[in-house]
Amino acid sequence: MTQKPTLDVRDLRTYFFTKGGVAKAVDGITFSIAPGKVLGLVGESGSGKTVTGFSILGLVDQPGRVVGGEILYRGEDLNKVSAERMRELRGVNISMIFQDPMMTLNPVLRIDTQMIEAIRAHEKVSKEIARQRARDALGQVGIASPDERLRAYPHQFSGGMRQRVAIAIALLNKPDLIVADEPTTALDVTIQGQILYEVQKLCSQTGTALIWITHDLSVVAGLADQICVMYAGKIVESGEVNAVLDNPMHPYTHGLITSVPSKNKRGAPLSQIPGMAPSLLSLPKGCAFAPRCKWSNSNCQEQPDIRLAPQNRRLLCHNPIEYNNDNIRQETS
Amino acid sequence: MSVFIIRRLLQSGVVVIIMSFIVFSGVFLIGDPVEILVSDDADQEEREEMIKSMGLDKPFLVQYGIFVSKALKGNLGESFVFNEPALLLILDRMPATMELAVVSLMIAIIFGIPLGVWAGLKPDSWASKSIMTGSILGFSLPTFWVGIMMILLFAVMLGWLPSTGRGDVQVILGMPLSIFSWDGFSHVLMPAVNLALFKLSMVIRLARAGTREVLHQDYIKFAKAKGLQESRIILVHVMKNILIPVVTVLGLEFGGLVAFSVVTETVFAWPGMGKLLIDSIGLLDRPIIVAYLMIIVFLFVFINLVVDILYSILDPRVRLQDVKS
Numbered sequence: 001m002t003q004k005p006t007l008d009v010r011d012l013r014t015y016f017f018t019k020g021g022v023a024k025a026v027d028g029i030t031f032s033i034a035p036g037k038v039l040g041l042v043g044e045s046g047s048g049k050t051v052t053g054f055s056i057l058g059l060v061d062q063p064g065r066v067v068g069g070e071i072l073y074r075g076e077d078l079n080k081v082s083a084e085r086m087r088e089l090r091g092v093n094i095s096m097i098f099q100d101p102m103m104t105l106n107p108v109l110r111i112d113t114q115m116i117e118a119i120r121a122h123e124k125v126s127k128e129i130a131r132q133r134a135r136d137a138l139g140q141v142g143i144a145s146p147d148e149r150l151r152a153y154p155h156q157f158s159g160g161m162r163q164r165v166a167i168a169i170a171l172l173n174k175p176d177l178i179v180a181d182e183p184t185t186a187l188d189v190t191i192q193g194q195i196l197y198e199v200q201k202l203c204s205q206t207g208t209a210l211i212w213i214t215h216d217l218s219v220v221a222g223l224a225d226q227i228c229v230m231y232a233g234k235i236v237e238s239g240e241v242n243a244v245l246d247n248p249m250h251p252y253t254h255g256l257i258t259s260v261p262s263k264n265k266r267g268a269p270l271s272q273i274p275g276m277a278p279s280l281l282s283l284p285k286g287c288a289f290a291p292r293c294k295w296s297n298s299n300c301q302e303q304p305d306i307r308l309a310p311q312n313r314r315l316l317c318h319n320p321i322e323y324n325n326d327n328i329r330q331e332t333s
Numbered sequence: 334m335s336v337f338i339i340r341r342l343l344q345s346g347v348v349v350i351i352m353s354f355i356v357f358s359g360v361f362l363i364g365d366p367v368e369i370l371v372s373d374d375a376d377q378e379e380r381e382e383m384i385k386s387m388g389l390d391k392p393f394l395v396q397y398g399i400f401v402s403k404a405l406k407g408n409l410g411e412s413f414v415f416n417e418p419a420l421l422l423i424l425d426r427m428p429a430t431m432e433l434a435v436v437s438l439m440i441a442i443i444f445g446i447p448l449g450v451w452a453g454l455k456p457d458s459w460a461s462k463s464i465m466t467g468s469i470l471g472f473s474l475p476t477f478w479v480g481i482m483m484i485l486l487f488a489v490m491l492g493w494l495p496s497t498g499r500g501d502v503q504v505i506l507g508m509p510l511s512i513f514s515w516d517g518f519s520h521v522l523m524p525a526v527n528l529a530l531f532k533l534s535m536v537i538r539l540a541r542a543g544t545r546e547v548l549h550q551d552y553i554k555f556a557k558a559k560g561l562q563e564s565r566i567i568l569v570h571v572m573k574n575i576l577i578p579v580v581t582v583l584g585l586e587f588g589g590l591v592a593f594s595v596v597t598e599t600v601f602a603w604p605g606m607g608k609l610l611i612d613s614i615g616l617l618d619r620p621i622i623v624a625y626l627m628i629i630v631f632l633f634v635f636i637n638l639v640v641d642i643l644y645s646i647l648d649p650r651v652r653l654q655d656v657k658s
Contacts, residue, residue: 091560
């Protein structure tokens, strides 16, 4: 990687200290993302994707806490900065788009209020200039007659429009990094397509790095450069998106890919990953995926180490699926 | 909007008519005022004279009919005791009660909302736990007892505040008010706090519950993700959302504040309409009781309308419109 990464996350750990025990929602994940690139963070519900996003923005709520690791944003460790510095970074340098567009906008405040405040929290500009910028941002995400729409309340928008507004707010201050947490999951396929197109265009134009959290592999396939597959708080496989999706080496990635319906497999029953994601409070000893894995053996009773594979791929498995035996080198990082 | 208001006014009219019947028949049942008003040594003829002059010899429905036809002309009957129109007697005392109720409401809002929001923001701190314990006391201690204890402490033992009456009264906009002079303010303070305690506890609980709920909403997290200052998140994003239930409940409770100031007015000898009501009940002065209850009915109906309008201002999702039936 020649370009200096926008964000470099090293061994991040975010634990939730609940009455039932410590839930390791994010347990030692490492990834980085370069300017203008898109990283797809994939996994089932409860695998720690969203908590990863919130950890980056310092928005983990009690009883959760980032307990270890580094989140280096342009070399600055976000775990160590003051609350005020973090606030300055949020919304200007790093912004986030949430999953449910129906819930992200405050229902009792007008769109212009919610956009203008996002600008004026960081810059001393007049309301008129801020409004102008808000209007331009709405136009940018394809909202017709932005002047009129600015004066509307969130409930006067459809879900897709609200998500556009949320994206416009995230883009307002031209951030370097956007964390998008399943922003199209709640939307129609057509709207999803439009929004993906807009976001992709904006990222390549402005050099914004994008972390796209989703469980939809088809979205990642079309959008991302890099992919990280999360399972039970750990990244089990990461690498170049095409390499990983074409040749999954981790049985979990393989399971995810084969459970996507495809026209090539018409008529055949869909394969599925047996069982369900484990509770974070009672993770199996060793590899968390072992109980659901058809390749598991006695080695899997121990926690696997990270292995490096060609094309900068990393994976966390004792028994990777070997498409070509020469591909795998046994290395510990 | 105007269609909505007209419709509501028509509904209110029905409520008033039904209430007038209930009130009139209720008061009719509670006792015969003649027993109290006629002196013991009056003979039968004098008694019948009196009954006739008060119109009590006619059948119930006729009496009600007379009451309604007079009421429509703005005449709610004449007090048996004072021989003055009941409505005027009550309206004369209304500013005192209203002042007491408004000051109490202000106390409940000004102290209740910040305390409740604070308790909601830091639910585990000792300060908010004390606030919540205090609010339980505010709910459960009887008003009259707290009033008497306050008099004992602040008026008798410490001598800081006067225990009875209204003090200096200044006429502002045609209404005699105590609050604008120091002497009057010191008189209104203790009864107002006494009357406010219950509502204060309620506002604290509502504001706390609202804050706890709103804080976990995605839009608060999104506001944080926008990098807004903590103060703006709390004062604008949280506050505007919790005001919706607070205003609704407080609005409806304002009528209750006026109606239940009866106890506080009695304890502190506050010359308001609640005290007049208690005195009139003692004397079975029917026209005043009926007129008082009718005024309270009007008040509730009016407040409900105001709350609906306020509600629509606070919550843009509620727009007053004609419901298609």
